[in-house]
Amino acid sequence: MDLTPILAVLALLVAGFPLAFAILRSPFLALLLAPLTAALLSTVAVVLMLVVGGPLLLWVALVLAAGAAGAWWLLRRPGESAPYGGWSHALLIALPLLPPCLMIFEPAVQWDAHSIWWLHAGYFANGSEYARAAIGSPAFVFSHTDYPPLASAPVAALWSVVEPDFRTAQLVGAVVTVSAVAMLVYLVRRALGRVSARVAWALAIAVGLATWSNVPYAVTGGLADALWSAAFAGAAVALLLGTDPLRRPMLPLLLLTVAALSKNEGLIAAAGLTVLVTVRARADLRRAALVWLPVLAGGAWAVLARLLDAQSDITNGKPGDRGAEGVERFQVTIAALWDVLGLVLVGAAVVALVGTLFLRGRRRAAGLAADGWVWAAIGYYLAVLVGTYLSGPNEIAWWLATSVHRVTLPVVLLAAVSIAGWVAVAFGGDSRAESPPAREPALFVAPRQRSGDRPDPRPPAVPTTTIRR
Template sequence: MDPTPLLAVLAVLAAGFPLAFAIVRAPFLALVLAPLTAALSGTVAVVLMLVVGGPLSLWTAVVLVAGAGWAGWLVRRPGHRAPYGGLSHALLIVLPLLPPFLLIAQPPSQWDAHSIWWLHAGYFAHDGEYARAAIASPALVFSHTDYPPLASAPVAAVWSVVEPDFRTAQFVAALVTFSAIATLVYLVRRTLAAAPALVAWALAIAVGLACWATASYGVAGGLVDALWSATFAGAVVALLLGADPLRRPLLPLLLLTVAALTKNEGLVAAVGVAALVTVRARADLRRAALAWVPVLAGGAWAALVRLVGARSDITSGEGGRPPLVEVSALERFQLTIAALWGVAGPVLAGAAVATVLGVLFLRERRRMAGLASDGWLWAAGGFYLAVLVWTYVSGPNDIEWWLRTSVDRVALPVVLLAAVSCAGWVAVACGAGRAPTPHGLSEEPREPVTSGATPMTTR
């Protein structure tokens, strides 16, 4: 058996661990988060390579050294260990997600993985000049050369130092996606702290497993929809559902940045979240402005890649798609709604019923549990859904082909937010009369941390 995929996985974990540990101050939880921080570091390296030039391997080394220095500075500052950061908690997060993740045994044969994400990784893995020429090439417009680089960056970083192969790419991409889903589980568990532990863990795990609900083939197949959807949902949970979300915003802002730098849909969704956070925290606009940092990061990539010469295959009408079958906007709308209902309709209907019942009977208990209004979740999901419908209705592609090849993947964020909404109401119902702890997060004490020597809990 070729050891390269396993070695690549270990390298990604090692690369992301220092910054992840600086954020959560808990080593086992840091291992869960590490692939996401490694992917973000790889993205910074890709951007520097495109702007300055030179090989990706050089910029990856520079970014990792700088990131380790920043992590050391963060660790030396006063802080708190994240709740639920012990070994037992990490196992509770990871182990239930492993059975569906066994789909990674399937061969790396997904078309979009090859034609978009790994193609991008291939030209990123060379140097700045090569990558800029590829991004500007009319022959590669079909591959969405304007897409953000986060999903391709860690694969490119690995390929820049080992012989490229698709099995390694699949393992690296799947690891980053798994990290996103696991972090979503963690944030749901942390936010539902007022519920009994068994209930909160069950609900958090159920939300994580919902990432396989609409397009299970993509989670470990090299596609990115589960990656950006999970990070988007995690950011919504932390920023719009929890109490005092901007008191320690580094982790949710990191997740929102990952979403904005993974896919164009993620950037659009990040705009909606930032706007809602601004409204929610309007009494302190200086802190609320932090929510716009991920949007600025995604916008900076969009500006850079267009300066390099990228074109969107959607706006340019290119890409080798089936001939457009002319139908009216009304027909496109009807087909879109029908397709979305087939994927997400039952979950949305169930969440709507739970919300109505909860508003009627559990509003006071929800307040005591320290959860914000469920309306924030519906607003975030509604904004994304409205943009999604408008894109399908106004886009240049044959609508039946477009829906058939994408709707199960792009509807995942809506499904996840509906699952979070249901989980919140169930947690409120089961945690009646229990107020959250003073920190609003965990029943376990959190000692101040002033150095890397952090006490460790496995409760």
């Protein structure tokens, strides 16, 4: 029996756990977040390798040491455990996601996984000179060498230690993606903290399971679409639904960085979300500026890729047809998007309309921001999709057939988030609902509250010196 895939997963957990624990202060939630933080750390190692040079393994070791030091520094600061951080909450998040993950036993045969993500992992694992040559080679244009490295980086880090194996790569990609889905479930649950616990958990799990709705094999097949979509949706939940989303920004900023460094569409979506958050938090632009850091990270990769002579088939190819053929291209695009999203968007719109007419007061009492922010993110991303399909160089029928189900997954997840918010305020406001503190705690505060479905009813101890407000 080959133990390499199992050891690879354990390596992800060990590498990412210190920083994940420093962010969440819960060992159980940290286990769910650890694969994602390990992927982000390995991405930093890949970028440093390309900029400075040398073998990837050296940079992985240095970045992991720096990550451990950063986690130690964070843990020395006063902080609190994340809400819903008990072992039972982690099981509520993880167990419902396991059945669809059984598709991991399917063969590792997805074309995009082999021709893009694992090919990139292969040349990253061979060191800086090999990787730079591959990124700038015209022979590798078909593999989208301009794509960000996060989906490939953890595989490359492991392949720099063990013999390259596609089953290991498939399992690593699946674990990292499920980590993003788990954080989406967690953040939906946290956003619904003032409604019935049973209703909130059911809705949060349903939103997470929607990740498998469009392309069931995307999570376990080695693709990056479900990874960046779940990370983006989780960031959107945290930054658009909460009453004060920038008070605890570390987890949503991490997820937004994952989205921006996983695929080009993720960077574009992250930029739009950042604009919305900036507008929403315009009264405190200094804190809102933090949300631009993930976009800057994605933009830095785009600049580095161009400096390494990476080419994009979309930006370097011949633009799409204009005139009558352009009109036909538009009609075909809208028809394809409608086939995939029509019922979902109509259903979500009806729920949002009814909720807006009858439940706005209950929504405010539940601590949820206006649903219009989520729909603004949906509209922005749909406009980007249509513009890309119209201006891109690829033959439109083939392009839509091979991509439309994957690239529309963020819309499905955001529509599910919108529905979940209205269903929560409609059916979750009973006697089991929680009574959270009037003010959400800061990113790092001195009092350490108990995690759980219900906050500690006892008032915090008041220090005898000064009271910080």
